[in-house]
Amino acid sequence: MNYQRKSMKKILLSLSLLLLTLLFATNTLASSGKIEQDAGPYHVIMQTNPESLMANQTGTMTIIIKNKATGQPVTGAKVMMSKSTMVSSSTGDSGMAGMDMSSSMDKQGGTAMQEQSSMGGMAMDPGSYMAEGMKFNQPGQWNQSVTISSSLGESTVKFPITVGKSGPNLVLIGSVAGVVVIVGLLAAMLKRKKS
CATH class of the missing domain: 2.60.40.10 (Immunoglobulins)
Incomplete structure (x- = not known):
């Protein structure tokens, strides 16, 4: 059981790092306006x-x-x-x-x-x-x-x-939502571990 939690933590941590990397990479590619x-x-x-x-x-x-x-x-x-x-x-x-x-x-x-x-x-x-x-x-x-x-x-x-059309930055909104979901999942896992 403890092994599954460690594996899940590693997966969630990897996904969160991937999501943050994609966020910064997208903004960097979009800003090459020369x-x-x-x-x-x-x-x-x-x-x-x-x-x-x-x-x-x-x-x-x-x-x-x-x-x-x-x-x-x-x-x-x-x-x-x-x-x-x-x-x-x-x-x-x-x-x-x-x-x-x-x-x-x-x-x-x-x-x-x-x-x-x-x-x-x-x-x-x-x-x-x-x-x-x-x-x-x-x-x-x-x-x-x-x-x-x-x-x-x-x-x-x-x-x-x-x-471009003016309006909300959907990449930024989606990235923030993804980070919030990952943090919520990590918090729930840590809460279960303490129980």
């Missing part, structure tokens, strides 16, 4: 914060620009972000503009991205440009065009962006 592309003389890296954008929630886009030939950061560039266009959505709409920006668009219909050396007390890489207040009005696949002008020349790069 896209790199070459455009003319530039190597461009795009990151968003939060990494998984959701409809009707504001976010920040950071563009890191490097000289493709030397790998050196490109500073002092004029970086313009055009309005995003939707490629596809769950409703079947396509080709529509649908990103609101907290800053106003200039005469060319773009938003200037500001060069940043730090954000919230943390140092940023040289050649980092940021646009805050991005908000997509519906989930789906979007294209974001960014035009870069510097002494190296002018180029435009398009980044694909996936915007």
